[in-house]
Amino acid sequence: METQxxxxxxxxxxxxKLEYADISxxxxxxxxxxxxxxKLENNGKGSLLLTDTxxxxxxxxxxxxxxxxxxxxALSDLHATEVDKENNIxxxxxxxxxxxxxxxxxxxxxxxxxxxxxxxxHDSLEQIRLEAYQKEQSHHYKKYLWRTAYFSxxxxxxxxxxxxxxxxxxxxxxxANIKQLNDIVDHLTSDCxxxxxxxxxxxxxxxxxxxxxxxxxxxxxxxxTCGSAFKEQVIPWDKWGEISSIxxxxxxxxxxxxxxxxxxxxxxxxxxxxxxKTEAIEETMSRLVxxxxxxxxxxxxxxxxxxxxxxxxxxxxxxxxxxxxxxxDFRIDNTSTNIDDFAxxxxxxxxxxxxxx
Numbered sequence: 001m002e003t004q005x006x007x008x009x010x011x012x013x014x015x016x017k018l019e020y021a022d023i024s025x026x027x028x029x030x031x032x033x034x035x036x037x038x039k040l041e042n043n044g045k046g047s048l049l050l051t052d053t054x055x056x057x058x059x060x061x062x063x064x065x066x067x068x069x070x071x072x073x074a075l076s077d078l079h080a081t082e083v084d085k086e087n088n089i090x091x092x093x094x095x096x097x098x099x100x101x102x103x104x105x106x107x108x109x110x111x112x113x114x115x116x117x118x119x120x121x122h123d124s125l126e127q128i129r130l131e132a133y134q135k136e137q138s139h140h141y142k143k144y145l146w147r148t149a150y151f152s153x154x155x156x157x158x159x160x161x162x163x164x165x166x167x168x169x170x171x172x173x174x175x176a177n178i179k180q181l182n183d184i185v186d187h188l189t190s191d192c193x194x195x196x197x198x199x200x201x202x203x204x205x206x207x208x209x210x211x212x213x214x215x216x217x218x219x220x221x222x223x224x225t226c227g228s229a230f231k232e233q234v235i236p237w238d239k240w241g242e243i244s245s246i247x248x249x250x251x252x253x254x255x256x257x258x259x260x261x262x263x264x265x266x267x268x269x270x271x272x273x274x275x276x277k278t279e280a281i282e283e284t285m286s287r288l289v290x291x292x293x294x295x296x297x298x299x300x301x302x303x304x305x306x307x308x309x310x311x312x313x314x315x316x317x318x319x320x321x322x323x324x325x326x327x328x329d330f331r332i333d334n335t336s337t338n339i340d341d342f343a344x345x346x347x348x349x350x351x352x353x354x355x356x357x
Contacts, residue, residue: 029053033120039107043070048106050121055092057106071104075128083118090118142251146353148192149256152226153263153350154184155196159219160267164274166212174207194229196222223264230257255298259350262291266343288339296342299349 029051038048038057046059046067055078057071073094080093090106108114158181165173181200188194199222206214235253265287272281 032124033117035108035113035117037109040070041105041107046070048108048117050117050124052124055121057104073102073104075124076132078125081121081125088114090121143353143355144192145251145253145256146350147187147355148194149259150347150350150354150356151184151187151192152194152256152260153347155181155188155226156223156260156263157267157347158184159223160264160271162207163216163219164271166215167271167274169212171210178204178207188226193235194226196225199225227257227260227264230254230260251298258291258294258298259346262288262295262343262346265291266339269339285339292339292342295346299346 031049031051033050035048037045039045040057040059043057044059046057049056049058053075055071055073055075056069059068059070061067073092077094077096078092079095080091082091083089084091088108088110090108092104092106094102096102108117158177161177162174162181165171165177185196185200189197199218203215203218203222206218230253265284269281269284269288272284
């Protein structure tokens with residue numbers, strides 16, 4: 001079994017009580033429990049120290065030697081602990097860097113102090129496991145949100161492709177795009193819990209009949225049904241309800257609705273431009289400029305934390321247009337070129353955040 005040693009400095013000449021600050025040059029941690037008269041197998045007697053993050057054994061000082069740190073194990077690396085109550089021995093196992101396993105046997109003194117120490121160790125390990133589980137769930141939840149945002153974006157994109165092709169009666173392109181939409185709808189239903197199967201099946205039927213008029217109406221129904229899922233502000237899957245309410249660092253469910261709105265307005269723009277609907281184009285561009293500012297912050301939350309320091313050295317919230325966007329790759333204006341660049345960058349980032357290769 002490997003051990004770590006560290007010579008203590010500035011030790012006092014008092015009793016055997018060892019303070020964490022005396023055996024480590026690192027920032028002092030919160031001590032949870034401290035047990036003296038513990039014997040580490042093959043290393044003599046000393047003290048066992050439990051902090052927020054570590055379990056450490058420090059060998060008792062004597063006339064010739066200062067106390068030495070013989071064992072230090074991160075609680076996050078501990079994967080097994082066992083108490084042999086008959087012999088009063090604490091057995092621990094932990095992961096090592098080389099994928100091996102470290103083992104130590106610690107003989108504890110008899111009495112309630114040892115029981116209290118073991119209970120504190122158990123509680124600390126349970127807390128760390130809970131935090132690890134919540135972190136893992138947060139990761140999955142965040143991936144779920146980004147996958148929902150990406151596939152709803154792609155739904156809007158391909159539906160607008162079909163609307164454009166319907167205006168030109170390009171049935172070959174429509175048949176190719178509907179195949180792409182089948183996969184997108186499958187992901188939205190199975191991965192994201194957004195039920196649009198009925199409306200999409202109806203769209204498939206009208207397209208197979210080459211019924212352009214009905215197809216336009218059904219496309220609008222599909223878009224509205226998907227959008228209503230975000231308006232409800234209720235996550236379709238109950239399994240995410242608890243974590244979404246406590247992890248404020250993650251994007252909220254309704255935030256994905258703004259991304260979906262931007263996608264719908266942006267992909268509508270090309271159809272309006274083709275139809276030369278000047279007034280509608282201007283109204284859509286105005287909405288896009290507004291939504292662009294929101295989406296940019298959702299995709300780059302660090303911009304929300306920008307602050308300015310005034311002449312008195314006090315922090316003030318920055319003016320969004322002047323500071324946040326000056327650090328971004330995109331400026332707010334009403335040009336379609338800028339919107340195109342922003343939309344493509346957003347789609348790429350959504351795909352990346354969703355973990356789609």
